[in-house]
Amino acid sequence: MVGFVVVSHSQKIAEGTVELAKQMAADVKISAAGGMEDGSIGTDVSRILAGIEAVQTGDGVVVLVDLGSAVMSSEMAIEMLSDGSNVKIVDAPIVEGTIFGAVQASIGSSLEEVIDVLAGTKSYKKI
Amino acid sequence: MATKAEVLDFIRIYADKMAEHRQELTDLDQAIGDGDHGINMSRGFKAVMEKLPAVENKSIDEILKTVGMTLISTVGGASGPLYGTAFMKAGMSTKEKEELSNEDVILAFDEAVGGIQFRGKAVRGEKTILDSMIPAIDAIKASIKEGKTMAEALVEAEKAAWNGVEYTKTIIATKGRASYLGERSIGHQDPGATSMAYAFQAANEVAQKAGK
Numbered sequence: 001m002v003g004f005v006v007v008s009h010s011q012k013i014a015e016g017t018v019e020l021a022k023q024m025a026a027d028v029k030i031s032a033a034g035g036m037e038d039g040s041i042g043t044d045v046s047r048i049l050a051g052i053e054a055v056q057t058g059d060g061v062v063v064l065v066d067l068g069s070a071v072m073s074s075e076m077a078i079e080m081l082s083d084g085s086n087v088k089i090v091d092a093p094i095v096e097g098t099i100f101g102a103v104q105a106s107i108g109s110s111l112e113e114v115i116d117v118l119a120g121t122k123s124y125k126k127i
Numbered sequence: 128m129a130t131k132a133e134v135l136d137f138i139r140i141y142a143d144k145m146a147e148h149r150q151e152l153t154d155l156d157q158a159i160g161d162g163d164h165g166i167n168m169s170r171g172f173k174a175v176m177e178k179l180p181a182v183e184n185k186s187i188d189e190i191l192k193t194v195g196m197t198l199i200s201t202v203g204g205a206s207g208p209l210y211g212t213a214f215m216k217a218g219m220s221t222k223e224k225e226e227l228s229n230e231d232v233i234l235a236f237d238e239a240v241g242g243i244q245f246r247g248k249a250v251r252g253e254k255t256i257l258d259s260m261i262p263a264i265d266a267i268k269a270s271i272k273e274g275k276t277m278a279e280a281l282v283e284a285e286k287a288a289w290n291g292v293e294y295t296k297t298i299i300a301t302k303g304r305a306s307y308l309g310e311r312s313i314g315h316q317d318p319g320a321t322s323m324a325y326a327f328q329a330a331n332e333v334a335q336k337a338g339k
Contacts, residue, residue, distance in 0.1 A: 041163065042203020068161075068304055069205035072246055076199060076208050 002105040002114050003029040003055025006098055007048055007074050008066040011035035017064075017098050025102035029055035043070045048077035052087055060086035060111030062118065064097045086111055092118040100124075128277060129227040133333050134187050138179065138194060141329040142172035148325060155318040159305040163204050164318040171202035171210070186225060191218030191235075205303060206319060209243050209256060216242035229271050229280075236264045247302060254300035254312060256319040259291035263327045278334040285331040288324035295320045 004021070008014040014034025021030055031051035036042040052061050063074045071089065078084040088111065090097060097118050104117045129137075145152075145168040152165030175197045182193045195215030199207050216238040221231060240260050249255045266287035270280035295317035303319075305312045 036203045040203065041161075042167070042207075044203065045199050045208070069203070069208060072205055072208035073199075075246070076212075 001028060001057060002059050002101075002109065002111050003031075003052075003057060003061045004098055004101055004105070005031050005033050005048060005051040005055060005061060005063045005074075006094065007043060007051075007063060007070045008032075008034040008094060009041050009043055009068070009070065010066075011039055013066065013094070017095050020095065021098045021102040024099055025106035028102040028105050029057065030098065030102060031055050043073040045073045045076045045080070048074055049080055052077060052081065056087070060088070060114075062101055062105075062111070062114055063087065063089045064092060064094050064101070065089060066094050088115060090115055090118045092121045093124075096121050096124060128229055129232055129333075130337075131187050131190070131225055133337055134190060134227070135179070135183055136336070137330055137333045138175065138190070140332055141326055142176050144325045144329055145169045145172040145322070148322075152318050152322055155316055155321055159300065159308055159312050159315045160318065161204070161304050164206060164322065167202045167204040167206055168210075168322055171198045171207060174198075174201040186221075186223050187227065188218045188221045188223065191215070191221065194218075205247070206256075206322070208246050209319070210322075212242035212246045213239035229277055232277060233264075233268060233271065236267065240264055249302045252298060253302045254295045254298050254305060254317045254320070255302050256317075256323045258295050258298075258317065259288040259320040259324045259327070262291045263288040263324075278331075278338060281327065281331040281334045285324070285327045288320075288327040292316060292320045292324045 006014045006017045011034035014032035018030045018032045031054045033048045033051035036044050055061055065071050065074055074089050078087050100121050101114050101118050104114045149165040149169040156162045156164035175194050178193055178197050182190050191214050195211045199211030217235040220234050220238040249257055251257050251261050263284040266283040267280045270283045300306045300312040
């Protein structure tokens with residue numbers, strides 16, 4: 001099953017996003033890589049790396065990011081993997097993307113299918 | 128040229144500068160970003176200073192790579208991956224060197240700036256680190272080509288870096304948090320360009336001390 005890593009500058013945002021997504025897709029592996037080791041605001045390459053490894057089952061991992069260094073830190077974490085070819089950062093809203101992606105993964109969709117669904121979340125209308 | 132002792136000296140002086148200018152960099156970042164640049168850089172270089180004794184007898188590439196890895200894992204903001212990549216790329220270009228010729232120094236700077244461009248996907252003129260770094264490196268190259276010493280070249284490089292910092296006040300940010308401000312970013316000095324100018328100031332001070 002495709003796994004997910006939620007990368008945010010804030011530990012609370014990352015953990016809260018995982019909490020919300022788990023409500024919809026309890027069986028999906030989702031890790032929160034938010035904030036720094038000491039809980040302060042920031043993104044931490046080693047936490048992201050550990051997050052990816054924790055949810056990788058071989059079927060691929062989707063990384064959702066908030067902004068700024070979250071993208072760069074995630075790119076570096078992926079480069080540090082011995083094989084990061086099926087770990088993808090997606091350009092999607094972090095909360096909606098995690099929920100939609102997790103639901104899609106929970107029905108057994110492939111990495112490509114999950115990424116396809118996430119591509120559509122940017123135009124998803126709330127009102 | 129630069130000896131290993133001078134490379135170490137550069138790292139120590141730059142770390143001191145990041146601690147000394149912590150508030151200034153944070154104030155600049157508060158105006159147009161998320162206000163953490165000074166905090167992040169000083170935190171990163173404090174960690175570097177703790178790691179340095181363990182590697183100071185190793186080769187220059189090992190030292191630079193350790194600085195890079197430490198910054199990547201401790202800074203927290205975008206400057207971590209950016210400065211971290213710069214030091215790592217510079218390190219990779221100086222493999223197994225115990226001393227750097229002028230050409231080696233220029234290559235290391237070129238690799239460092241290439242690393243920042245790759246990681247940040249930015250070009251000159253976007254109100255970033257690059258706006259002080261690229262003119263400074265260009266000044267080193269031009270000075271060495273004219274037959275000047277590295278110490279003379281670094282005087283020019285620091286001047287060019289600060290001119291670059293001044294230039295960032297006149298342009299709109301299109302990268303990073305400051306880009307959310309659009310036109311409102313004009314008039315503000317870029318914190319990343321500023322912290323990079325301090326790197327050239329540190330290098331210049333080391334070179335003047337060594338007198339070459």
